Amino acid sequence: MTWGPRRSVIVALGLVGIGCAIGATLYGRDGDRLGALLLWLGALVFVAVTAYGSLLNPRLFANEVGVEVRTMKGVRSAEWRHVEARVTTTRRLGRDTRTLELELADADDVMADPELVVLGQFELGAEPDDVLADLNRLRSS
Incomplete structure (x- = not known):
């Protein structure tokens, strides 16, 4: 997807x-x-x-193996066991904004901090909650 x-x-x-x-x-x-x-x-x-x-289109790619995120630095890949995904709500200028946050750990460097990728509705082309539900379905399959 x-x-x-x-x-x-x-x-x-x-x-x-x-x-x-x-x-x-x-x-x-x-x-x-x-x-x-x-x-x-x-x-x-x-x-x-x-x-x-x-x-940067498509911005996020996911399958049964893991995810790939296209950023200005290049493509960042991670297997599901190294991915933590959640939706957060932030209040800015009197409006609630929901974003998808992906923490991508480096499989080669266990001591490194995970990279945080934040994707909003414009970058995803869909509601972050719907994308998270799809990601959870792919992870469990």
């Missing part, structure tokens, strides 16, 4: 980035330099998020 950002969301973010770039060009022609600068910054942010979502 795989989880990653939804393609429709990635495409929408890319289109908004293109729209910001077009708007920045039009504002720059009319002489509103500050407005053009702000739109270029917005375009850069949307393009960066689009690239992040595209390059």
